[in-house]
Amino acid sequence: MIGLGYVGLPLAVALAEGGAPVIGFDVDAARVAALAAGRSGIEDIDDAQLVAAGGRFTADIRDAADCTAYVICVPTPLRDGLPDLSAVESASRAVATVLAPGDLVVLESTTYPGTTEEVVLPLLIAGSGLRSEEFLLAYSPERIDPGNPTWGITNTPKVVGGRDAASTKAAVTLYEQVTSTVVAVSGTREAEMAKLLENTFRHINIALVNEMAVFCRQLDIDLWEVIAAASTKPFGFMPFLPGPGVGGHCIPVDPSYLSWRVKKLGYSFRFVELAQEINARMPSYVVSRLADLLNEGPGLALSRTSVLCLGAAYKPDVSDCRESPAVDVMQRLALKGAAVSFHDPHVPSLVLEDGTALTSVELSDETLAAADAVVVLTPHAQIDWERVVGAARLVLDTRGTLPVGGAVHRL
Numbered sequence: 001m002i003g004l005g006y007v008g009l010p011l012a013v014a015l016a017e018g019g020a021p022v023i024g025f026d027v028d029a030a031r032v033a034a035l036a037a038g039r040s041g042i043e044d045i046d047d048a049q050l051v052a053a054g055g056r057f058t059a060d061i062r063d064a065a066d067c068t069a070y071v072i073c074v075p076t077p078l079r080d081g082l083p084d085l086s087a088v089e090s091a092s093r094a095v096a097t098v099l100a101p102g103d104l105v106v107l108e109s110t111t112y113p114g115t116t117e118e119v120v121l122p123l124l125i126a127g128s129g130l131r132s133e134e135f136l137l138a139y140s141p142e143r144i145d146p147g148n149p150t151w152g153i154t155n156t157p158k159v160v161g162g163r164d165a166a167s168t169k170a171a172v173t174l175y176e177q178v179t180s181t182v183v184a185v186s187g188t189r190e191a192e193m194a195k196l197l198e199n200t201f202r203h204i205n206i207a208l209v210n211e212m213a214v215f216c217r218q219l220d221i222d223l224w225e226v227i228a229a230a231s232t233k234p235f236g237f238m239p240f241l242p243g244p245g246v247g248g249h250c251i252p253v254d255p256s257y258l259s260w261r262v263k264k265l266g267y268s269f270r271f272v273e274l275a276q277e278i279n280a281r282m283p284s285y286v287v288s289r290l291a292d293l294l295n296e297g298p299g300l301a302l303s304r305t306s307v308l309c310l311g312a313a314y315k316p317d318v319s320d321c322r323e324s325p326a327v328d329v330m331q332r333l334a335l336k337g338a339a340v341s342f343h344d345p346h347v348p349s350l351v352l353e354d355g356t357a358l359t360s361v362e363l364s365d366e367t368l369a370a371a372d373a374v375v376v377l378t379p380h381a382q383i384d385w386e387r388v389v390g391a392a393r394l395v396l397d398t399r400g401t402l403p404v405g406g407a408v409h410r411l
């Protein structure tokens with residue numbers, strides 16, 4: 001397993017639990033040391049499970065020379081808004097140094113269609129000295145949903161597309177060790193595109209309800225009630241919920257990989273651009289909505305208020321703050337002069353862009369009552385919502401978590 005983060009580690013553990021001898025490789029020596037000491041660092045894998053699975057971890061690719069399958073799960077971020085494949089490239093170069101005839105390489109990192117054959121394949125050939133037909137190569141998108149107790153590696157169907165029939169067959173065999181359903185597609189590009197369709201679909205539909213949330217407020221319509229009503233339609237409708245924006249490693253990032261590739265064809269991917277614009281505007285909408293509520297209610301200016309934010313992670317029940325709209329909201333509140341504090345049972349501390357360090361405060365009646373306003377940003381299951389409703393003076397709930405009425409207002 002090449003890359004031992006949110007994606008690579010759970011897969012390594014699942015394969016090891018299935019009886020495969022697994023070696024985990026990561027360039028981050030501190031991460032390797034933590035894993036070797038039995039510390040997972042990822043919510044979905046507890047330390048005891050990691051130790052019981054019994055994989056080996058290394059920062060030296062030579063330790064993986066005897067492996068017959070290499071699965072690449074390294075980050076694919078954006079740099080200045082453009083795809084940054086440097087980790088995929090360096091991981092491919094590392095695998096090439098130990099690649100032997102007959103070995104299988106699978107790319108799992110989310111990326112634009114064409115990456116496996118246009119970027120990974122030439123690096124594997126150049127670095128290994130092997131001919132293309134001497135090894136097997138496939139793409140399989142990771143669909144892991146961190147923090148999801150229902151759908152995990154074993155019961156979420158896995159899409160696999162190989163460069164040729166033998167590669168697809170080998171990759172299907174690999175994933176059948178851990179997943180009940182493997183879906184083979186005709187090539188690597190179809191598998192790469194399937195992942196981007198899934199995440200672009202989500203991104204666009206979240207933007208749709210976010211835009212509706214803004215005008216439903218003005219029309220005095222409860223959008224959450226509307227969505228619940230529409231959801232009673234047994235076909236042709238799938239509910240998406242509004243919120244403070246989109247975050248994490250995938251939804252805000254992946255569609256940009258696709259729109260970058262589409263731009264090279266000479267078009268712009270207008271759905272994605274519009275969705276990005278709408279979702280990116282949500283944190284500032286949250287701040288302006290709070291400013292209005294403070295103004296209309298207690299008659300306070302945002303610059304003279306204390307605001308307690310509930311949740312910093314980008315989604316419930318995880319600690320991941322990457323691209324988190326909750327952190328964006330905190331930043332904007334601080335810029336407006338509000339005294340910002342936060343509570344997140346999964347995030348002990350965070351640093352805002354201006355360098356302000358914040359530590360998660362205890363969620364007591366006192367901290368709730370002391371804040372002029374409480375903003376619900378990430379509805380973690382662990383948060384005591386009854387306490388929030390009972391003690392807070394003014395609540396802006398951006399997620400539709402709490403019943404409206406009294407001190408509680410929705411987005």
Ligand SMILES: NC(=O)c1ccc[n+]([C@@H]2O[C@H](COP(=O)([O-])OP(=O)(O)OC[C@H]3O[C@@H](n4cnc5c(N)ncnc54)[C@H](O)[C@@H]3O)[C@@H](O)[C@H]2O)c1
Pocket residue numbers: 002003004005006007008025026027028031073074075076087088090091094108109110111142143144145146249250
């Ligand atoms: N996190 C998710 O929920 C999720 C879901 C589906 C797909 N993905 C995709 O999976 C890929 C990995 O995401 P992640 O969330 O696991 O990232 P992560 O940051 O949690 O982990 C990546 C790991 O790869 C290591 N790494 C970086 N460069 C390396 C290299 N050259 N060789 C070996 N290791 C290297 C890092 O040190 C890190 O430990 C991305 O493409 C992401 O878009 C993520």
